[in-house]
Amino acid sequence: MAGHISDRAVDAIAGLAREPRDPVSFWRACTAVVADVIPHYKSPCWLTVDPESLLVTGHFHEELRAVPPDWLATGYADDGAGRGLGMLKSGTGVTTLHEATGGDPTHSPRWHVNMRIGAHQEMLTRLGLPTGEVWGALGLYREQGTEMFTDADKGFLAAAAPYLAEGTRRAVLLGQASAASPPDAPAMVVLSEGWEIRSRTPGIEYWLADLPGGDPGAGQLPSALAAVAAHALHKARTPQSRDGSGPARARVMGRSGNWAVVHGSPLESSLDSPFDSSLGSSLGSSLDEGGERRVAVIVERARPQELFPILMSAYELTPRERDITRLVLDAATTAEIAQSLFISPHTVQQHLKNIFAKTGVRSRRALVGKVFSHA
Known part of the structure; x- marks a missing residue:
């Protein structure tokens, strides 16, 4: 009986993936289907990623208006197999944090961040197509004292993942550019390790408001900015020979339908950086006063190529x-x-x-x- 329920659920998700929907509508519809098969804690966390770098570009969670930047940072911290990026690259495409940490997630920064919202278990599913391209991820959670996620749960998600990926990919195309045009020139924001904005250049306010997850009034950074910044800081700490991850760069479509490229780099004690000096000239002469590590994130309108x-x-x-x-x-x-x-x-x-x-x-x-x- 359980197998029939799972099969019907996969068929239902496949049908939803063929319908013209925006990402949130698609994910909401799929959440109801998944919940009938896999009981879980509160709401799932749906993520979009750049297929090339696997950096998070957007999220949807019914109960969290914004993904905490430190949650995103755990995805790129040097945390072994338990880090989010490593879980996305797992061979099966579906793994739990308990498995990734050898049964003891208490040593994982990611687990401690999850526990702040009452989530003891995490199961992450890669939303990948049969061609290998990854378009997102689905995170399911369970509170302490509940049954562990099972092989049957993972089998269902593995079967549903290609259709979840297909629906996410289709939804990406639904955005249409609005009348509001993004800035022509690149804009930059300098962030501290505590995710506070230290400096900014003209034009960045447009992207802080337009990119998914961003809410300048509430002090919430877009998911892509936080992910790129976290990845840039991780790469600065990790020699390239040991770091098989991609560049600190992501392509993301804003709420307006305009596409942007977000890329970042840690800042040193001077303005000697890979960025245009015209961007740095308005940031002041001291970028690391007090020894604080900072990262510069540049956002610019994506070019067709x-x-x-x-x-x-x-x-x-x-x-x-x-x-x-x-x-x-x-x-x-x-x-x-x-x-x-x-x-x-x-x-x-x-x-x-x-x-x-x-x-x-x-x-x-x-x-x-x-x-x-x-x-």
């Missing part, structure tokens, strides 16, 4: 279709595309028909506009 991989994946284009789309964006003719890819002009046209159908356009010009409108 930066968004191309994530958008092409979201539209489910095949590798050949992506090659052709890239050449179309470079204004190549059908003959030039055929010559470049060693295929016939007729084959190019067939691929273009498929590309137009997947992206919902009818012409090359509309395809170019579709891609560029996201940047």
